[in-house]
Amino acid sequence: MTRAYDSIAEGYAALNETSLLNEYYNRPAIVELAGDVAGRRILDAGCGSGPILSDLRAGGADMTGIDASAGMLEQARLRLGAEADLMVADLADRLPFDDDTFDDVIASQALHYLQDWGPTLAEFRRVLKPGGRLIVSEEHPAATFLGDRLSGGTSEYFGVRARTEEWDLGGQSARLVFWDRPLHAMTDAFAAAGFRIAIISEPAPSAAARDRFPEEFVDRPSGRFLAFLLFVLESTKA
Numbered sequence: 001m002t003r004a005y006d007s008i009a010e011g012y013a014a015l016n017e018t019s020l021l022n023e024y025y026n027r028p029a030i031v032e033l034a035g036d037v038a039g040r041r042i043l044d045a046g047c048g049s050g051p052i053l054s055d056l057r058a059g060g061a062d063m064t065g066i067d068a069s070a071g072m073l074e075q076a077r078l079r080l081g082a083e084a085d086l087m088v089a090d091l092a093d094r095l096p097f098d099d100d101t102f103d104d105v106i107a108s109q110a111l112h113y114l115q116d117w118g119p120t121l122a123e124f125r126r127v128l129k130p131g132g133r134l135i136v137s138e139e140h141p142a143a144t145f146l147g148d149r150l151s152g153g154t155s156e157y158f159g160v161r162a163r164t165e166e167w168d169l170g171g172q173s174a175r176l177v178f179w180d181r182p183l184h185a186m187t188d189a190f191a192a193a194g195f196r197i198a199i200i201s202e203p204a205p206s207a208a209a210r211d212r213f214p215e216e217f218v219d220r221p222s223g224r225f226l227a228f229l230l231f232v233l234e235s236t237k238a
Contacts, residue, residue, distance in 0.1 A: 002068045002090070004167075004174035009071030011170020013049035013079075020205065020213050026137055026228050027051055029203035030108055033135055033232050037061035040103040043127065045091060046110030050076030050084070056106070064102075066095070091120045097127045104128075108137040109228075112178045115160065117186075121193035125235050134195060134233040140202070143226040144180045158182050183229070190233055199232035 005012065016022045030052055034042075038060030044053040047065030049072055057063045057080070065080075066089040067073050073086050080086070089096055091110060105124045111117055124134050145157045155161055160181045167174045190197060204224045210217050217223060 002070075004176055005069035006071035007172045008167060008169040008174045009049070009069060009075050011172060012072070012167075013075040015169060016049055016051055020209060020216060021227055022051070024209035024212060025203065025205045026108065027055065028206040029201065029228070029230055030106060030135060030137055031055045031059070032203075033199065033201060033230060034059075034104065034106070037104070041101065042104040042106060043097070043102045044106045044108075045095075045124070046107060047076060047086070048072045050079045050086075052106060052108055053084075054079055061104075064097075066091075091123075095123045095127055099126055100129045101127045102129065102132060104133045104135060106135050108135075109139070111136065112138055112180070115162075115179045117189040118193065121189060121195070125194050125237060128235045128237070130235065130237045132235045132237075133198075134231075134235070136231045136233065137228050138186065138230075139178070139180070140226050140229040141180065141182050141186070143228075146226070155180075160185060186229075186231075190231070194236045195233035196236055197231060198234050199230075201230040201232075202226075203228070203230060 034056060037056050040061050042056055042061045042063050044063060044065040047053050047067050050065060053063050053065045064085045065076060066087055068088065068090040070088050073088060076086055077084060092114060105128060111120065114120055128134065148155045160179055163178045163180050165176050167176055187197065
């Protein structure tokens with residue numbers, strides 16, 4: 001997976017800047033859930049090219065970003081500058097931070113690369129201060145299931161299952177593997193790791209999305225569609 005993202009890093013960073021799902025949906029939704037972050041120490045776990053890190057840093061947060069792809073971190077440095085606190089780290093491994101380091105951890109579209117969430121969630125809880133928040137954005141399990149069925153697939157909603165996609169970006173190709181899971185498997189993993197759910201959000205796109213992508217809203221009077229599911233989780237660590 002790391003090599004795959006290294007190969008498409010430039011193209012993926014460019015896509016993030018313009019796409020409905022990233023620029024006008026996921027990114028503003030996470031920033032809104034994070035709220036006032038001034039003075040907070042925040043880890044962006046799986047920061048990619050750094051758009052969310054950039055937004056939260058602009059809000060006054062003290063930001064650290066990690067990603068398994070050195071290529072993606074190169075794109076992040078182009079955005080954030082050489083002084084940005086960025087490092088290569090794999091979410092499947094022990095995180096290179098002391099206990100109780102961060103007020104918040106952001107995991108945006110990162111956990112779905114892992115078959116087993118348990119060890120990574122335990123690491124997030126370890127590096128969070130008591131009462132710290134974990135803000136997670138993942139593909140909506142109903143959306144992935146319905147998407148598979150509409151495309152002729154036969155997967156069941158229940159259980160953890162692998163999904164493979166071929167991406168072509170910036171003249172480069174990559175084969176990516178995602179691990180889909182039902183809602184109850186997500187919430188069970190959060191509880192087992194010592195997190196309490198404070199918020200579950202099925203966000204609407206930003207107001208600017210209608211102007212940028214009017215064709216996507218012709219048959220959506222609510223202005224909403226199934227894409228991502230977001231959580232604000234509180235550590236129960238005393």
